[in-house]
Amino acid sequence: MNGPEILVAFAPELHVFVPRARRDGAVPTATDGVSSLGHVVESLGVPLTEVGVLLADGREVPVSHVPVAGESVAVRAVTRPQQVPGAPLRFLLDVHLGTLARRLRLLGVDTAYESTDIGDPALAARSAAEQRVMLSRDRGLLRRRELWAGAFVYSTRPEEQLDDVLDRFRPELRPWTRCTACNGLLRKATKEEVADRLEHGTQATYDVFAQCGACGRAYWKGAHHEQLEAIVDRATASFGPSAVDG
Incomplete structure (x- = not known):
């Protein structure tokens, strides 16, 4: 890109996606003058599934906004708990998240899981057809436009993965029902x-x-x-109705 230059600053929660050089305040970024801000953000490594509010010179703008020379852009992380409109909350997990899938099901959360690698296009199509939130650590998959909705799974540890998903989406927990x-x-x-x-x-x-x-x-x-009961007790204590109300 050799068009208008803008300044882009990412929220700390998004630093995992960007090079270290881009983690310290607003960094000059060249654009092509025609691409949307959403495209620019993704080209810098951040999936739009992880992006919340976008600010250009302090005003909120949509991902379709085309930045102009000299704009200062702030990219904030998605707000938690995240609302997914239009469908009952349910998930689809890729082949690498089998343990997380079983634990979500243990808690009664509607969770589809592909135990074989069916490919990104098929996963994205299923997410759209069944209106499921795609959970994955594959950034390329999360950039597919066909997705109904998606979320990056930040940790490789099942315990932390479960906490992250429950904290982000706050699904209704109905243990021992699935x-x-x-x-x-x-x-x-x-x-x-x-x-x-x-x-x-x-x-x-x-x-x-x-x-x-x-x-x-x-x-x-x-x-x-007993091991399963410990997982259930920990999750319901932290993310069940009483925890939310408290």
Whole structure:
């Protein structure tokens, strides 16, 4: 670009996306005089899914704004909690976020997950068709215009990923209501109804069961229940209704 020069300053929350040289105040940036501010921001490495308010010389402007020479642009991070209009809040996760998908399902959050790499175009198309927020660490995927909505997952640690998503979107938590394997809804089941899915030791030891209405998987309070319960208790204490109201 060799057109009008503007000054661009990114909010600290967005520094993860920009080179170190761009993290210290407003930095001169050349534009081509015709591209939108949204295009300029993305060309500097920041997905628009992570951008909140854009200010040009102190006034709020849309991503379609074409910057002019000498403008000072402030790029703020998306506001939390983030509102996603027009559809019940539900998510789509790419192949790299399997643990996060299972934990969101454990909390009763509607979460679709692709266990194989189906490619960015297919993921973006599914996000749009099902009106799901695409969660990914792939910046290229989050720049696809077909997406219904998207969000970058900042951490590589499942615990931090879960906290980040819950803090950003504040979904309704309904623990123990979804299948962690397929996202189907669970229902109470008798031992007789799930007997063909149980080993003999399980049949002799447990009496309370649930079953997925979609894939038929059986659930009971087995050896890993305490670990799962700890995840649920921590999430509901921090992001459940009582935490929000408080």
